[in-house]
Amino acid sequence: MPPPIDLLPSLMDGLRRTLVIAAGGSVLAIAFALLAGLGCLSRDPIVRTVARVYIEVFRGTSALVQLFWFYFALPILLGLRLDAMLVGVLVLGLNIGAYGAEVVRSAIESVPAGQVQAAAALSMNRWQTMRYIVLPQAILLMLPPFGNLLIELLKSTALVSMITVTDLTRAGLFLRDDTLRTAEVFGMLLLIYFSLSLMITAVMRGLERWLSHGQDYGGRQ
Amino acid sequence: MNESRPPILRIRDLHKWYDDLHILRGLSCDLRAGEKVAIIGPSGSGKSTLLRLLMTLESPDSGEIEVDGQAMWSTTPAGRTVAAGEDVLRRIRAKLGMVFQHFHLFPHLTVLRNITAAPQIVKGIARDAAERRAGELLEMVGLADKANAYPAQLSGGQKQRVAIARALAMDPSVMLFDEVTSALDPELVGEVQDVLRQLAHQAAMTMLIVTHEMQFAREIADHVMFFDAGTIVEQGAPEQIFSAPKEDRTREFLQRVIDR
Numbered sequence: 001m002p003p004p005i006d007l008l009p010s011l012m013d014g015l016r017r018t019l020v021i022a023a024g025g026s027v028l029a030i031a032f033a034l035l036a037g038l039g040c041l042s043r044d045p046i047v048r049t050v051a052r053v054y055i056e057v058f059r060g061t062s063a064l065v066q067l068f069w070f071y072f073a074l075p076i077l078l079g080l081r082l083d084a085m086l087v088g089v090l091v092l093g094l095n096i097g098a099y100g101a102e103v104v105r106s107a108i109e110s111v112p113a114g115q116v117q118a119a120a121a122l123s124m125n126r127w128q129t130m131r132y133i134v135l136p137q138a139i140l141l142m143l144p145p146f147g148n149l150l151i152e153l154l155k156s157t158a159l160v161s162m163i164t165v166t167d168l169t170r171a172g173l174f175l176r177d178d179t180l181r182t183a184e185v186f187g188m189l190l191l192i193y194f195s196l197s198l199m200i201t202a203v204m205r206g207l208e209r210w211l212s213h214g215q216d217y218g219g220r221q
Numbered sequence: 222m223n224e225s226r227p228p229i230l231r232i233r234d235l236h237k238w239y240d241d242l243h244i245l246r247g248l249s250c251d252l253r254a255g256e257k258v259a260i261i262g263p264s265g266s267g268k269s270t271l272l273r274l275l276m277t278l279e280s281p282d283s284g285e286i287e288v289d290g291q292a293m294w295s296t297t298p299a300g301r302t303v304a305a306g307e308d309v310l311r312r313i314r315a316k317l318g319m320v321f322q323h324f325h326l327f328p329h330l331t332v333l334r335n336i337t338a339a340p341q342i343v344k345g346i347a348r349d350a351a352e353r354r355a356g357e358l359l360e361m362v363g364l365a366d367k368a369n370a371y372p373a374q375l376s377g378g379q380k381q382r383v384a385i386a387r388a389l390a391m392d393p394s395v396m397l398f399d400e401v402t403s404a405l406d407p408e409l410v411g412e413v414q415d416v417l418r419q420l421a422h423q424a425a426m427t428m429l430i431v432t433h434e435m436q437f438a439r440e441i442a443d444h445v446m447f448f449d450a451g452t453i454v455e456q457g458a459p460e461q462i463f464s465a466p467k468e469d470r471t472r473e474f475l476q477r478v479i480d481r
Contacts, residue, residue: 117278118325118384122339122391123315132342136329 004184007175014171015192021088021157021167022196026150028093029100033146036097037104038130051101058098064159066091071163088160088167096153100146107141108134140211147204151197168192227290229254229395229427230275235284237270237451244270245281246451254394257421257428259438259459262448263474268431269322271448272397275429276319277310288313289394315343318393322400324380326372326387332359333368336387344391351390358386362416378409382416389420395427396420403433410434417441435479439463447471 032054039051058066070091075081082090111134119129161170168189176185230252237245245267252258260268273279275286277293283302286293293305293313304310327335336355340346346354359365362382372380381401388396398417402410414437420426421441432438438445439459446456447468455468466472 112325114321114323114325115327117276118321118327119339120278121276121314121317121319121321121388123311123343124339125311128342132338133327137327140329 004181004188007179007181007185007188010175010178011168011171011188011192014166014168017085017160017165018154018157018168019196021085021092021160021165022154024089025092025096025153025157028089029096029149029153030146032093032097033100033104036101037108040101040105041108054094055098055101058094059102063091063095063156064162066095067159067163084160084163084165087163088157088165092153092156092160095156096149099152100149103142103145103149104138107138110141111137136211140208143204143208143211147201150200150204154196154200155193226254228252228287229256229289230429231285231287232271233285235271235274235286236282237267237274237279238282244451245274245284248284248452250446250453250456252395252427252429254427255424256444257442258430258444258446259442260429260431260446260448261433261435261438261474262446262454266448267451268448269399272319272399272429272431275317275397277304277314280304288316315391316393317395317397318388318391319397319399320381320384320388320401322404324372324377324384324404326380326384328372331369331371332364332375332383335372335383336390339387340390354390355386358389359383361389361419362386363412376409377405378412381405381413385413385416385420394425395429398428398430398432400431400433402437414441433478435463435475447474449474 036051036054039047040055042048042051067087070082070087071084108130115133115137116129119133124133157167158169160167161173166174172185172189176182179185228251230250232251233249235245235248236243244265248267248271260271262268270279274281275288275293281294281302283296285295285302291305291309291313293310294302295305296302305313327338330338333352333355336358337348337351340351340354341348356365356368359368362385364379364382364386367375367379367383372383375383385401401417402413405413414434417428417430417437418441421428428441430438430442442459444456445459445462446453447462447466447470448454449470455462455466455471461467462471463475466475
């Protein structure tokens with residue numbers, strides 16, 4: 001069987017949508033993760049509670065149901081109709097961001113207390129300590145688990161096919177109906193998702209290497 | 222020394238509990254500007270706790286602390302112990318520098334950036350001025366060639382000398398040293414003590430040195446305080462404390478540590 005390269009052009013539109021949702025969702029997820037992760041460590045009990053509730057709700061319910069809720073229920077309840085692509089970006093960002101918040105929180109908490117004390121002894125305030133001392137060290141600890149989450153997010157983009165978006169997966173379903181080349185179409189889908197996740201892994205590895213100078217012996221001079 | 226000036230550190234009836242442990246029991250003492258004070262005493266006697274309270278890394282349960290005439294912790298007429306406002310605390314803390322037993326260098330920054338970070342971030346000093354000053358300080362602690370190294374590439378003694386330079390870069394008038402040689406291999410203790418000796422020559426610098434090295438305390442300090450069970454049991458000139466201690470507890474402690 002020759003490689004089904006001829007199928008690719010028909011999948012391109014779907015791939016483009018998948019990439020847009022994955023990229024937009026990733027940016028949102030990282031932003032929500034940082035906000036909620038830092039929120040958990042806030043001195044303000046209201047901020048802490050808001051962050052906790054967000055994390056528990058979006059971690060504790062199914063991403064698919066969240067998509068349905070934002071796409072089908074919100075228009076009925078609030079008269080708010082959002083574009084399906086936008087819902088995809090928003091829900092995946094919120095969902096993965098909730099997991100990411102726990103990654104951010106635990107990474108920040110695992111920076112040794114002595115680092116914070118040393119910063120305090122140098123008169124840095126809480127914000128300066130976080131920005132210049134704690135976060136740069138914590139980010140390194142966040143990278144590997146964040147790589148996992150972004151791959152998870154990429155794969156979850158297939159769920160948006162359930163709210164009318166013709167993403168890569170839905171484009172594949174259509175293409176199978178048209179061509180009846182089931183094994184080849186789904187084989188292509190597997191291959192494309194796999195290549196994309198390999199790219200995420202490569203980027204995260206690169207980031208880790210780039211940021212880890214100085215943390216250990218033989219750092220960048 | 223001008224005796225009429227207010228003390229640079231004034232501590233009154235300081236109490237601190239860790240759960241059930243009464244670690245500081247009504248500690249009072251004064252330090253004059255430029256004084257070099259060694260604090261000795263058994264572990265758990267509250268020596269390090271005092272430094273941590275001065276640095277506001279922890280809060281006292283009651284008592285008063287004044288730095289250079291400014292109240293850091295004070296007692297209200299109703300008898301409650303309250304901290305000064307955040308701004309005042311930061312201003313007071315800027316007069317104090319601290320060096321820790323375990324260095325706590327920032328591992329993600331080069332030696333140079335470890336030293337220039339706080340002056341640039343906190344004081345807003347320009348980068349080239351901060352780097353010039355850092356260069357002088359590294360020269361002083363004998364590590365001018367290590368400016369671009371990362372902490373993980375240094376020995377313990379070198380790390381501690383960088384930590385001293387880092388604290389000095391903020392131009393404190395009081396330096397607190399919390400058992401700064403205790404975590405070092407024996408052969409590295411001398412290089413850190415040399416830096417402290419050098420610092421002790423600066424007349425204006427007030428030094429509060431918690432140490433287990435009795436020889437060193439005797440040599441560097443012009444005043445020694447013996448802590449036990451959360452209070453100062455005895456204090457005086459090093460000669461008197463080490464050669465003719467008045468209190469039984471001081472004598473017992475010194476016998477124990479010097480016979481070792």
